[in-house]
Amino acid sequence: MxxxxxxxxxxxxxxxxxxxxxxxxxxxxxxxxxxxxxxxxxxxxxxxxxxxxxxxxxxxxxxxxxxxxxxxxxxxxxxxxxxxxxxxxxxxxxxxxxxxxxxxxxxxxxxxxxxxxxxxxxYRYFPIVGLVREDIREGRFGKVTHGSIYVRWGHGDDYYGSASWRGTWKSDGGALMNQTIHAIDLLVWLMGSKPVSCVGMISQRRANIEAEDLGMAVIRMDDGSLASVEGTTCTSDKDKAAEFSVFCENGVISMGIRQGKPKLNIVGRSGKKLNLHYVLRQIKKGGLKSLLGALNPHTAIYTDLIDSIDNDHQPVADAYSGYTSVDNLMGIYKSSKLGEEVRLPLDEDFSSIDMEGYFK
Ligand SMILES: NC(=O)c1ccc[n+]([C@@H]2O[C@H](COP(=O)([O-])OP(=O)(O)OC[C@H]3O[C@@H](n4cnc5c(N)ncnc54)[C@H](O)[C@@H]3O)[C@@H](O)[C@H]2O)c1
Incomplete structure (x- = not known):
């Protein structure tokens, strides 16, 4: 070939x-x-x-x-x-x-x-994430009650000053749009239900940029579950951390990364830790090297894209994930601007440019 x-x-x-x-x-x-x-x-x-x-x-x-x-x-x-x-x-x-x-x-x-x-x-390509999603979908953890993510991805003036487009409404957006969007995508994908509305708030605390360096939101899902979101670049750039948790009636799944080190805490119905079970399953599925996938997830994205072309299937992070994650994000921005709960998916276009002047 x-x-x-x-x-x-x-x-x-x-x-x-x-x-x-x-x-x-x-x-x-x-x-x-x-x-x-x-x-x-x-x-x-x-x-x-x-x-x-x-x-x-x-x-x-x-x-x-x-x-x-x-x-x-x-x-x-x-x-x-x-x-x-x-x-x-x-x-x-x-x-x-x-x-x-x-x-x-x-x-x-x-x-x-x-x-x-x-x-x-x-984040969709991190090891164990795919297995956890399968199990949530198949009901092994029971009903999903709620989920949460935080992305505390500190960036200082050197980062925002490194290119003129960073932190602008027209070309980048702020901490939610740049650093947090893939975590929002992951949480919604894992929870397995569809967003129906959201409430968002954004703020500027430290960075000298047009857009937000701190944002929080709650997304309501169509099965009644709620997802909470915190994204910021205000924290220390020496202590970057991101974590998601999905809470279910029969267990809790938490995974994340802090200072480059992965964190995993999967607990079943009786409080039993299931970490080892998932690590062994991941090795069985993708080999030992698949556990290192978090080091350069782009390798896994290319492998998946190539396979999707060769065998005509949709990639794991497909075009739909691109569209819906932006729609959810624009809902959070719109809610911040209007000061009210906003229905999702959005019924009319909203763009980050619509946020221009928000912090003046
Ligand atoms: N998935 C991830 O983990 C991840 C990480 C970082 C950045 N990103 C995304 O990747 C994109 C780029 O981010 P970056 O940090 O690499 O930016 P960057 O500023 O470091 O690089 C962008 C490059 O694009 C070039 N460029 C600008 N206009 C162009 C044009 N019209 N034609 C051709 N080249 C042009 C610039 O000269 C620059 O070299 C952003 O959308 C960002 O959100 C994703």
Whole structure:
């Protein structure tokens, strides 16, 4: 089978992870070009890979099978659209786009064209997460009562000052939109029910940016369960931590990461710890190396995307996850703006740009 040909558009911080992940999938895929408005950025990533300044020229000339979209979030929509209209599958970084309607359009275009989209929702690819989801879905933990996540992903002025798009309403959003969106996606996916409304509040406590550096929300699900969300970049950048918990009538599942170290606490009906049971099942399913998947989840995303193309199935973090996570996020922003509970999915477009001036 011929290798799938990949180009990366946007050669900044996250592209480094994509490069590693593509090389780990070298049996089925190869990098054939890099695109960036800055030639220096592309050459820093790989001096020998063919370079393009203009993404449209790269897509039409190289005709890649897969386009990795790793540009600032405000550019995702136009590049994702152009790439799919020109026959490419996508590894699209989160958030899918900056508006609920644009995200719905990208999801629908993927259905219409049959092009696969794997989202950069890394948490779905962490080890054990898939097993836990299977068990919650099959009712092994009983009814889900509620869930919670926190993402305390401290970033200082050096991070926000490293590129002019960071922390802007137009191109990035704040701690919820950038750092917390994949955790919200994970929690909703694990709980297995559909959001019907949300209440959100955002604030600015430390960072000198346009958007929020602290946000909290409660999402009401269609089975009556509730999901609570806390996302911030205000905390120490030396102590980054994220954790989710799903509470069920027959147990509690908590997983997370703190200072790079994974945390796991799965407890069954009688208070019995089930951690070892899940670790052994993960090894049986994916081998010992699959336990290290949290170190570069992008490798697992590429493996999944390639398999979804080869065997015609949807990736684990599919286009629908991209659309719904942005819709939920826009609901939280809209609720913060209006000061009231907002119905989900949104019945009209809401964009992060609608938040401009919120903190003035
Ligand atoms: N899934 C994850 O874990 C994860 C982690 C970090 C970032 N991200 C996402 O990845 C995206 C990029 O983030 P980053 O931190 O790598 O940003 P970055 O600023 O480090 O890199 C972006 C690159 O895109 C280039 N660029 C800008 N406009 C362009 C254009 N029109 N055409 C081609 N290149 C262009 C810039 O020159 C820069 O090199 C964002 O959407 C972010 O949310 C995802």
């Amino acid at each position: 011929e290798k799938l040909r990949i180009i990366i558009i946007g050669c900044g911080r996250v592209a480094v992870k994509h490069m590693k992940a593509i090389s780990k999938n070298s049996d089925r895929a190869e990098l054939v070009a890099l695109v960036d408005v800055s030639e220096e950025a592309a050459k820093r990533l790989s001096p020998d890979t063919p370079y393009y300044k203009d993404y449209k020229q790269a897509i039409t000339e190289v005709k890649p099978d897969i386009v990795a979209v790793t540009v600032p979030s405000g550019l995702h929509y136009e590049i994702a659209r152009f790439a799919m209209e020109n026959g490419c599958h996508l590894l699209l970084e989160k958030p899918m786009t900056m508006s609920s309607d644009q995200s719905r359009q990208i999801y629908e275009l993927s259905l219409k064209t049959g092009r696969k989209i794997a989202m950069g929702h890394i």
